Amino acid sequence: MKTFSYERAESVEHAVEAVKGHPAAKFIAGGSNLLDLMKHEIEAPTHLVDVNHLGLDRIEETPEGGLRIGALVRNSDLAWDPRVRSRYAVLARALLAGASGQLRNRATTAGNLLQRTRCYYFYDPAKPCNKREPGSGCSALEGFNRIHAIVGQSEHCIATHPSDMAIAMRVLDATVETASAEGGRAIPIAEFHRLPGDRPDVDTTLRADELITHVALPPPPPGAQVYRKVRDRASYAFALVSVAAVTEVEDGRIRSARVALGGVAHKPWRKEEAEAGLADQAPRDAAEAADAALLQGAHGHGSNDFKIPLARQTLAAVFSSVEG
Numbered sequence: 001m002k003t004f005s006y007e008r009a010e011s012v013e014h015a016v017e018a019v020k021g022h023p024a025a026k027f028i029a030g031g032s033n034l035l036d037l038m039k040h041e042i043e044a045p046t047h048l049v050d051v052n053h054l055g056l057d058r059i060e061e062t063p064e065g066g067l068r069i070g071a072l073v074r075n076s077d078l079a080w081d082p083r084v085r086s087r088y089a090v091l092a093r094a095l096l097a098g099a100s101g102q103l104r105n106r107a108t109t110a111g112n113l114l115q116r117t118r119c120y121y122f123y124d125p126a127k128p129c130n131k132r133e134p135g136s137g138c139s140a141l142e143g144f145n146r147i148h149a150i151v152g153q154s155e156h157c158i159a160t161h162p163s164d165m166a167i168a169m170r171v172l173d174a175t176v177e178t179a180s181a182e183g184g185r186a187i188p189i190a191e192f193h194r195l196p197g198d199r200p201d202v203d204t205t206l207r208a209d210e211l212i213t214h215v216a217l218p219p220p221p222p223g224a225q226v227y228r229k230v231r232d233r234a235s236y237a238f239a240l241v242s243v244a245a246v247t248e249v250e251d252g253r254i255r256s257a258r259v260a261l262g263g264v265a266h267k268p269w270r271k272e273e274a275e276a277g278l279a280d281q282a283p284r285d286a287a288e289a290a291d292a293a294l295l296q297g298a299h300g301h302g303s304n305d306f307k308i309p310l311a312r313q314t315l316a317a318v319f320s321s322v323e324g
């Protein structure tokens, strides 16, 4: 690990001032991904600003009937909050499907959104990787790419986003709130994570000097909430494919549906423009329509070809579970 200086921030203002004009500074909270990246020297911040003591560890009701989640709320606390369990079951289930109990006790809401890909080559400094070292190449394209993307990938990177929580937040239309020395902003989660394009080294639209302070959830959408994750073992494994869905069914027909896929792209994968077309269909037909929209243009790279039928089957299973 490279040497770095450390500073404990006592307020949001202190934290954002501490990184101002300091491009190699990083905020640290749970550290469950950043410390690994530092040990592998994939990330080498010269200054760490500890944001664990900013009071951003509460979940508040909003006047609109939603929730405002502090960036430092631990994944376990969020998953077991009674309001999350009763009104945002898709989020509670996604959180509990992620990592292990110990990691969920440590990992924060903001850190979960910011965790980086688990592409094997990204963590192996001996192998070319455009995400780690822009312009060096992508070892996964011709390598072992079992966990890699089938949609939204580019010739420069085929990595996937590893978070379960973010997939649920995507169907819930969450908003990421930030602070910086220049002021704060609210970023819809649809615009928070990026596709790789020709800059796979940039995962999100968050600026280096911006601190996530909260994630806001609007009032829960009507309908049954489902999170289904397919993985190589029953726990402590990232999704090969996951589906987050909120479906409203009446008299055997879909009234409204929101669907996002995880484990298949560089960001949570949702096509809102296709969701209106799912209405008035039987769940089985809606599953086929959702699959056609979400997997349009899908292609594998050899070891991950199986993800296309797996995503199709997982979507079908989710829709059949709400047939009633």
Ligand code: SF4
Residues within 6 Å of the ligand: 117, 119, 120, 121, 122, 128, 129, 130, 131, 132, 137, 138, 139, 140, 141, 156, 157, 158, 159, 200
């Ligand atoms: Fe690096 Fe992305 Fe290629 Fe993995 S898929 S080796 S992260 S460029």
